[in-house]
Amino acid sequence: MNASSPRVLVIDDEVQIRRFLDIGLRAEGYQVLLAGTAVEGLALAATQSPDLVILDLGLPDREGHEVLAELRQWSQVPVLMLSVRDAESEKVRALDNGANDYVTKPFGIQELMARLRALLRRQVTVGESSDMPPRYDDGRLVIDQVRREVLLDGTPLSLTRKEYAVLAMLLQHAGRVVSQQHLLREIWGASHVQDTHYLRIVLGKLRQKLGDDAAAPRWLKTEPGVGYRFLLQE
Incomplete structure (x- = not known):
């Protein structure tokens, strides 16, 4: 030490x-x-x-x-x-x-x-007060927040506006849990904070497009009943 x-x-x-x-x-x-x-x-x-x-x-x-x-x-x-x-x-x-x-x-x-x-x-x-860098690249997944572009193994992914927004917000808080209510409030609006089925649908589509297994996640981990976490790769 x-x-x-x-x-x-x-x-x-x-x-x-x-x-x-x-x-x-x-x-x-x-x-x-x-x-x-x-x-x-x-x-x-x-x-x-x-x-x-x-x-x-x-x-x-x-x-x-x-x-x-x-x-x-x-x-x-x-x-x-x-x-x-x-x-x-x-x-x-x-x-x-x-x-x-x-x-x-x-x-x-x-x-x-x-x-x-x-x-x-x-x-x-x-850094303590900054957001994630505008480009995330772990060798397989690339998320370019300037171009609003997502690539998996070099192939561009076609994401809906909500899918991209959820992925980008989880990335901005990478490594920590983001509550369902926070995601719903920021992306869908304050009147939708109880509409958790929206998130389940979007996360399901995201996992499908990323080839991410919910049972053994590489990037998108569910914290049951609480929220979701973007897993940073070493």
Whole structure:
């Protein structure tokens, strides 16, 4: 580990979770900051400039949603929410309020590390306040946002306006979950935020054209009941 290693702030009131994450994160080369309360966590976030925050939803002094809202008033640091609550409404609320990802307890350390790497990779690739570069190319899929052109293995794909809009929005938030409501609001309009069948149809067509298997996705991953995620390829 060195001074340039990413710094991860863990805000969780469970001692065993903090210890588990401290050991796991340090083993992966991260610097770790630990807080057991919202007050302590916000103070560390303000003074220690973490590269990523792991935030528990159920803190003893304040709700995690409140902590996220306060943090978002002055920072766009990536936030991964942790919670024993697996209700879709909780996940959607967290994502719509500015969380970058959401993991339900109990969780596997390898899955958590993969989520962290994806969030940190996006920060390094595109910067905290910028969008994805106008051209994405992973060797198979090319998405040129200037020309509004999509190619698969060198062959142009014919996408409808909505298909392209959904693909482009997921790409702009690559590596993180975009909620169904956010996609519907931005692409179809505020009056269509409950029309989730629109998204299912469009995603089905996109997968068909990309040759992407929903059960083993290469690019478009469904987070059941919550939203979708564009998977960046190594």
